Amino acid sequence: xxxxxxxxxxxxxxxxxxxxxxxxxxxxxxxxxxxxxxxxxxxxxxxxxxxxxxxxxxxxxxxxxxxxxxxxxxxxxxxxxxxxxxxxxxxxxxxxxxxxxxxxxxxxxxxxxxxxxxxxxxxxxxxxxxxxxxxxxxxxxxxxxxxxxxxxxxxxxxxxxxxxxxxxxxxxxxxxxxxxxxxxxxxxxxxxxxxxxxxxxxxxxxxxxxxxxxxxxxxxxxxxxxxxxxxx
Amino acid sequence: xxxxxxxxxxxxxxxxxxxxxxxxxxxxxxxxxxxxxxxxxxxxxxxxxxxxxxxxxxxxxxxxxxxxxxxxxxxxxxxxxxxxxxxxxxxxxxxxxxxxxxxxxxxxxxxxxxxxxxxxxxxxxxxxxxxxxxxxxxxxxxxxxxxxxxxxxxxxxxxxxxxxxxxxxxxxxxxxxxxxxxxxxxxxxxxxxxxxxxxxxxxxxxxxxxxxxxxxxxxxxxxxxxxxxxxxxxxxxxxxxxxxxxxxxxxxxxxxxxxxxxxxxxxxxxxxxxxxxxxxxxxxxxxxxxxxxxxxxxxxxxxxxxxxxxxxxxxxxxxxxxxxxxxxxxxxxxxxxxxxxxxxxxxxxxxxxxxxxxxxxxxxxxxxxxxxxxxxxxxxxxxxxxxxxxxxxxxxxxxxxxxxxxxxxxxxxxxxxxxxxxxxxxxxxxxxxxxxxxxxxxxxxxxxxxxxxxxxxxxxxxxxxxxxxxxxxxxxxxxxxxxxxxxxxxxxxxxxxxxxxxxxxxxxxxxxxxxxxxxxxxxxxxxxxxxxxxxxxxxxxxxxxxxxxxxxxxxxxxxxxxxxxxxxxxxxxxxxxxxxxxxxxxxxxxxxxxxxxxxxxxxxxxxxxxxxxxxxxxxxxxxxxxxxxxxxxxxxxx
Numbered sequence: 001x002x003x004x005x006x007x008x009x010x011x012x013x014x015x016x017x018x019x020x021x022x023x024x025x026x027x028x029x030x031x032x033x034x035x036x037x038x039x040x041x042x043x044x045x046x047x048x049x050x051x052x053x054x055x056x057x058x059x060x061x062x063x064x065x066x067x068x069x070x071x072x073x074x075x076x077x078x079x080x081x082x083x084x085x086x087x088x089x090x091x092x093x094x095x096x097x098x099x100x101x102x103x104x105x106x107x108x109x110x111x112x113x114x115x116x117x118x119x120x121x122x123x124x125x126x127x128x129x130x131x132x133x134x135x136x137x138x139x140x141x142x143x144x145x146x147x148x149x150x151x152x153x154x155x156x157x158x159x160x161x162x163x164x165x166x167x168x169x170x171x172x173x174x175x176x177x178x179x180x181x182x183x184x185x186x187x188x189x190x191x192x193x194x195x196x197x198x199x200x201x202x203x204x205x206x207x208x209x210x211x212x213x214x215x216x217x218x219x220x221x222x223x224x225x226x227x228x229x230x231x232x
Numbered sequence: 233x234x235x236x237x238x239x240x241x242x243x244x245x246x247x248x249x250x251x252x253x254x255x256x257x258x259x260x261x262x263x264x265x266x267x268x269x270x271x272x273x274x275x276x277x278x279x280x281x282x283x284x285x286x287x288x289x290x291x292x293x294x295x296x297x298x299x300x301x302x303x304x305x306x307x308x309x310x311x312x313x314x315x316x317x318x319x320x321x322x323x324x325x326x327x328x329x330x331x332x333x334x335x336x337x338x339x340x341x342x343x344x345x346x347x348x349x350x351x352x353x354x355x356x357x358x359x360x361x362x363x364x365x366x367x368x369x370x371x372x373x374x375x376x377x378x379x380x381x382x383x384x385x386x387x388x389x390x391x392x393x394x395x396x397x398x399x400x401x402x403x404x405x406x407x408x409x410x411x412x413x414x415x416x417x418x419x420x421x422x423x424x425x426x427x428x429x430x431x432x433x434x435x436x437x438x439x440x441x442x443x444x445x446x447x448x449x450x451x452x453x454x455x456x457x458x459x460x461x462x463x464x465x466x467x468x469x470x471x472x473x474x475x476x477x478x479x480x481x482x483x484x485x486x487x488x489x490x491x492x493x494x495x496x497x498x499x500x501x502x503x504x505x506x507x508x509x510x511x512x513x514x515x516x517x518x519x520x521x522x523x524x525x526x527x528x529x530x531x532x533x534x535x536x537x538x539x540x541x542x543x544x545x546x547x548x549x550x551x552x553x554x555x556x557x558x559x560x561x562x563x564x565x566x567x568x569x570x571x572x573x574x575x576x577x578x579x580x581x582x583x584x585x586x587x588x589x590x591x592x593x594x595x596x597x598x599x600x601x602x603x604x605x606x607x608x609x610x611x612x613x614x615x616x617x618x619x620x621x622x623x624x625x626x627x628x629x630x631x632x633x634x635x636x637x638x639x640x641x642x643x644x645x646x647x648x649x650x651x652x653x654x655x656x657x658x659x660x661x662x663x664x665x666x667x668x669x670x671x672x673x674x675x676x677x678x679x680x681x682x683x684x685x686x687x688x689x690x691x692x693x694x695x696x697x698x699x700x701x702x703x704x705x706x707x708x709x710x711x712x713x714x715x716x717x718x719x720x721x722x723x724x725x726x727x728x729x730x731x732x733x734x735x736x737x738x739x740x741x742x743x744x745x746x747x748x749x750x751x752x753x754x755x756x757x758x759x760x761x762x763x764x765x766x767x768x769x770x771x772x773x774x775x776x777x778x779x780x781x782x783x784x785x786x787x788x789x790x791x792x793x794x795x796x797x798x799x800x801x802x803x804x805x806x807x808x809x810x811x812x813x814x815x816x817x818x819x820x821x822x823x824x825x826x827x828x829x830x831x832x833x834x835x836x837x838x839x840x841x842x843x844x845x846x847x848x849x850x851x852x853x854x855x856x857x858x859x860x861x862x863x864x865x866x867x868x869x870x
Contacts (some may be wrong), residue, residue: 028506088374088780089755090642090671090698091729095373095431095457095485097642099590135643 040228101134116206120146122183122214125153133206139198150214186213267584301328307336311488316341334360342366342388345407346825349857352387354395360427362401363392369803369851371754371778372406373431376805376849378829380864382734385409386431393420401426408432414439419444425477426452428622436461437488445470452480454507462488469494478502484511484563485534489513500525509533512565516572518600519546523552531585532556534564541571547576563612563640570597580604588610589638594618603628609664612636615650615671622654626661634667639698642671655695659687667692674705676731681715684721693718694729700756700781703733710734716741719749720847729753736763751776768792778803786813793820801853805829811870812843817852818870825859826870839870 101115115132129149136142185197188211197205197212235291247326287546291792310333323333337357342365344350352513354360367383374604375725385407391400398423409432417424437460443453444467468490471478478498483490490513499505505526510519512535519534543545549572553559570593583605588598594616602611602621615637625632628736635658637650649673659665666689675697704711713731719725719742725746730738734757742752743766750773757763765788767777777799785808796802811828818826829849830838857868
């Protein structure tokens with residue numbers, strides 16, 4: 001399974017069933033995505049197609065009947081997780097989405113009202129995707145959305161030991177833990193350097209990020225090492 | 233005349249309510265039926281004499297009056313049938329009526345631009361004064377149709393320029409309209425009056441300049457939600473100073489600036505201006521001065537309504553609105569400082585339509601404002617109104633007929649603002665409510681059943697639960713029961729969009745009860761072929777069916793192939809179709825165009841692919857024009 005680990009992030013317990021009640025920054029993806037999707041001879045007709053939310057919906061194993069109120073609350077928290085970006089869903093006209101996005105960013109005082117699209121590539125994927133960084137409010141949001149978007153390319157490799165906060169304190173362990181994860185998220189900044197995602201405050205990150213890349217853990221370890229060295 | 237109309241009504245056979253009957257040459261009701269009436273003696277003959285026939289028939293005492301009515305008389309009679317469905321029915325009676333009807337038809341609505349060739353349409357209906365053409369499939373609005381798909385307006389404009397020199401009105405929806413099209417419109421029709429472009433693209437302000445310059449009798453320029461390239465702000469200046477006929481001006485979707493002085497002069501001299509919808513570039517104080525120049529306005533769109541609060545600006549606005557006694561419809565992208573809303577209070581009482589669906593204003597001021605609009609018939613808002621806001625609407629707007637609630641944060645991780653509660657309240661308290669579009673995060677069967685019981689008069693019910701396959705959040709069951717209650721109760725339902733967790737059972741109910749249903753939208757629902765089969769074998773009046781991400785396969789499609797010719801179009805994407813079935817369908821039904829959309833990166837032609845290749849997107853529509861020739865690489869006609 002794919003885990004887009006952010007430095008020092010925790011993964012939820014593997015044997016906890018149901019959706020994670022607290023939003024864990026790095027989440028493990030559930031079982032393989034909807035079978036039909038992987039069989040398509042005509043994959044995404046449009047370059048902006050996303051994988052359906054089918055995987056996510058089917059992930060939810062039936063929980064032993066909790067009281068209705070708690071269920072509603074848990075469900076609401078489920079709704080608090082950002083929705084997978086399935087193309088064309090919910091059915092809101094593109095015109096409306098663009099208009100609202102433009103006015104939302106203006107409200108936040110951004111330099112321009114246009115959405116901030118960056119390319120997202122992934123090692124081994126046949127094509128790239130684009131995401132609008134302004135659609136997300138945190139690294140967790142982005143991580144979740146990217147996992148959904150690229151889940152079709154994952155062939156179900158298991159992830160290994162998850163990094164813990166304690167690990168972060170010792171540099172070496174951090175590098176090791178990166179190497180253990182299958183993939184890490186990196187970005188290209190204004191100086192055309194490839195940086196590990198997660199160090200900067202989110203708002204600052206969105207302004208300087210030009211491209212995203214989902215790298216294999218083994219490749220990324222080199223980068224993390226470089227970053228850590230620089231920060232000394 | 234009244235007598236004649238009654239005869240017409242009794243003779244006409246209800247045909248498919250389309251502007252262009254598919255069977256062009258052969259009339260539906262055979263002449264034999266008319267001659268059966270001929271056999272009745274006496275009264276028919278007695279009536280024949282005073283009708284004044286064309287002359288040649290004098291000796292035939294048994295000939296009924298309608299066989300020999302001169303065309304001008306028939307055409308005059310048909311002029312009392314404005315509805316396309318009625319005209320289509322009249323045309324199906326016999327050859328004579330077919331001819332008279334088509335020669336005198338003034339309004340033509342082509343719901344699918346590929347259903348007929350433009351030249352054929354123009355030749356068939358030579359007297360058309362107003363034409364409306366729609367292009368891309370509905371799901372193009374949500375990004376499911378890649379660019380350059382087709383739906384070019386150019387062939388229609390060219391054919392119209394050739395065959396309809398007296399054309400007065402042209403309306404395009406979801407089509408590609410170029411500047412050249414607009415230039416051709418401006419130069420081809422000397423009495424052109426109304427241009428309406430909805431969800432179109434491909435043109436710029438240069439094309440608009442051609443219109444404003446060339447159309448001396450323009451009454452309406454209505455641009456709704458188009459993507460317009462901004463070349464210059466001077467298109468408005470091309471209206472000559474002598475030009476005064478404008479009644480509708482809507483440029484709300486324009487991104488760029490307009491010359492305000494020019495706009496103000498235009499508004500001042502066009503005394504018949506009823507509808508003015510501004511874009512975001514017009515600031516609030518300018519809105520006030522425009523209103524003072526045009527107090528006769530019936531519809532106003534304010535554009536961006538965000539400004540810091542200044543008491544003198546407030547006073548200006550309040551005074552300006554106080555002068556607008558005729559204002560009935562209000563819209564705008566209000567990032568409004570809520571403090572300005574009271575400036576509108578004086579018009580609230582008269583408002584019948586309020587579109588705040590781009591307004592991010594929220595809170596008690598918004599609700600207070602809406603609650604004063606006691607005569608509201610149409611309300612479009614964002615879910616920022618929340619349940620308690622809708623409860624107030626329910627209590628205040630007893631004349632509400634249409635409600636649309638849009639999501640402010642469709643992908644967001646924001647709070648749940650709106651639940652099923654809001655819709656239940658409004659449908660309980662607004663007896664005239666018949667059309668709903670509602671985006672929310674959760675729903676229960678109980679709520680839907682209550683809504684169905686309270687409002688059997690729904691004609692349009694579109695519910696979108698934001699997360700696909702969401703069950704009833706209390707019982708964790710599917711929402712089959714709820715939606716079934718809707719279709720069982722609302723016998724006049726014409727449009728339905730379903731969402732949430734749904735099994736095949738709901739489609740059984742829809743198929744059996746949706747007897748007036750014309751348009752059905754389905755996403756992430758059903759569990760087998762049965763679901764689709766129920767719909768295609770039921771829903772007698774279905775015209776448009778659009779499906780995405782459902783486990784529907786080939787069998788129901790092929791089993792109900794004939795049904796597809798009674799419909800306008802079918803869209804199926806991300807279902808379980810294979811190429812072989814599409815080939816069979818195309819073979820079986822020559823009057824359908826079967827289009828499939830593939831991966832743009834694919835190089836090998838679809839002909840070489842095996843039958844079991846999955847089909848990602850299928851778009852099928854009936855046509856009398858044969859396969860279109862303007863398909864992009866990624867569209868293949870099977």
